[in-house]
Amino acid sequence: MGVQVPPVGRLLKAWRKSRRWSQMDLALEADVSTRHLSYVETGRSQASRAMLLRLAEALGLPLRERNRLLEAGGYVAAYDETPLDAPPLAEIRRTLQLLIDRMAPAPAFAVDRSWNLLLANRPTTLMFQALGVDPAAICPEGAPNALRLLFHPQGLRPHVTNLDDVARAMLGRARAEDPELLASLEREMADLGVPLPAPDRSRAPAILVPMQVRVGGQERAFFTTITTVGTPTDVTLQELRIESLLPADAETDAWLTALVAAAPEDGPG
Numbered sequence: 001m002g003v004q005v006p007p008v009g010r011l012l013k014a015w016r017k018s019r020r021w022s023q024m025d026l027a028l029e030a031d032v033s034t035r036h037l038s039y040v041e042t043g044r045s046q047a048s049r050a051m052l053l054r055l056a057e058a059l060g061l062p063l064r065e066r067n068r069l070l071e072a073g074g075y076v077a078a079y080d081e082t083p084l085d086a087p088p089l090a091e092i093r094r095t096l097q098l099l100i101d102r103m104a105p106a107p108a109f110a111v112d113r114s115w116n117l118l119l120a121n122r123p124t125t126l127m128f129q130a131l132g133v134d135p136a137a138i139c140p141e142g143a144p145n146a147l148r149l150l151f152h153p154q155g156l157r158p159h160v161t162n163l164d165d166v167a168r169a170m171l172g173r174a175r176a177e178d179p180e181l182l183a184s185l186e187r188e189m190a191d192l193g194v195p196l197p198a199p200d201r202s203r204a205p206a207i208l209v210p211m212q213v214r215v216g217g218q219e220r221a222f223f224t225t226i227t228t229v230g231t232p233t234d235v236t237l238q239e240l241r242i243e244s245l246l247p248a249d250a251e252t253d254a255w256l257t258a259l260v261a262a263a264p265e266d267g268p269g
Helices: 009-016 023-030 035-043 049-059 064-074 086-103 123-133 146-151 163-177 178-191 237-238 251-261
Strands: 108-110 117-120 213-215 216-229 241-247
Touching: 009 023, 009 049, 009 064, 023 035, 023 049, 035 049, 035 251, 049 064, 064 237, 086 108, 086 241, 108 123, 123 213, 123 251, 146 163, 146 178, 163 178, 178 251, 213 251, 216 251, 241 251
Parallel strands: none
Antiparallel strands: 108 117, 108 241, 213 216, 216 241
């Protein structure tokens, strides 16, 4: 009878293949013997916890995937996943909110791995109001989801004039970051009778894909910047992204500035 390949061996091989590395490539990067790596992948040898962490580091795995690799090998996860609203992250949350607020008048928000909005600034709320979009109605349970707000028929979808281009960029990211979320979104939009756009993959990707939004008969253009937390040791913080919609032209810049100036300071946000 052959040796049954354990889950940890399958995971290692899958990640190695995704990097397009040979066993020798990974062995050299992790400073282990090729024979031992081969034995771990095939189940002929059990890797120690330290060895799995070394291989995960060499492969550059996200913290969530390092935990998954350890658990597949029969070990306890090494990295915590602390909710952003938990007391241990209170000071970090306050600092992140301050950073997002200072991005005004540009809309800015923090999202997790599944694109749920965890934090947002006043301009984000004001822009939704200007478009007549109610995030609470679209996402009545839990945090609003950025992808649902974009593609839902009552969300940004009717207002984005270059939806196919935006979809190509956004759905490509979602496919790489959270395939389960993308599958769920595809089913949800199909049930609503508005399937997700199928971008033309034959076209070369643009250097920059602005999001063009029609507001009050005028077109506004934004481009996205993404900020991440450096060298985190917590899954939540590593997966957190701060996204800002910066004006792509002078007209959009002026509109955002006027939008924020016209809203009372104690208003929404």
